[in-house]
Amino acid sequence: MSTDRTRPVGIDELLDRVRAGLDRVTAKEAFAEVCEGALLVDIRYAALRERDGLIPGALVVERNELEWRLDPLGSHRAAEATSHDLRVVIVCNEGYASSLAAVSLRQLGLYRATDLVGGFQAWRAEGLPVSAAVE
DSSP: OOOOOOOOOOHHHHHHHHHHTOOOBOHHHHHHHHHTTOEEEEOOOHHHHHHHOBOTTOEEOOGGGHHHHHOTTOTTOOTTOOOTTOOEEEEOSSSSHHHHHHHHHHHTTOTTOEEBTTHHHHHHHTTOOOBOOOO
16 A cells, blocks of 8 residues: 555645745735736625625625636636736635635636735725625
8 A cells, every 4th residue: 555645734834835826915015906907806705795895896706606707718707807917816804715715716827816915804904995795
């Protein structure tokens, strides 16, 4: 019996590994990038959006639909998914799930995908625009 299996990785180590390959941005940096044409994508689930509000102009895509909606070659892509060159900044609630999501998008060829350090909570803490959820 072969024992060539790789060592199991815990989520904290996995996050460290994937984040090492991302150029993660702060809330203020994300705001500036959006002003320059980056696509901000909110992957928080509905209850959090309803509780805390929305980032005006952000594309809301539930995490389980993200790859299908942002793949520029996909049949279920969002209108905003125009190119593999698109700068995409993923936002989750606190900046954990967004790191994994950004890496998944990079695996689809969206090589400029990244995420927001601290997520929506960091965005709000910086006093950046938030609107009431009206979905």
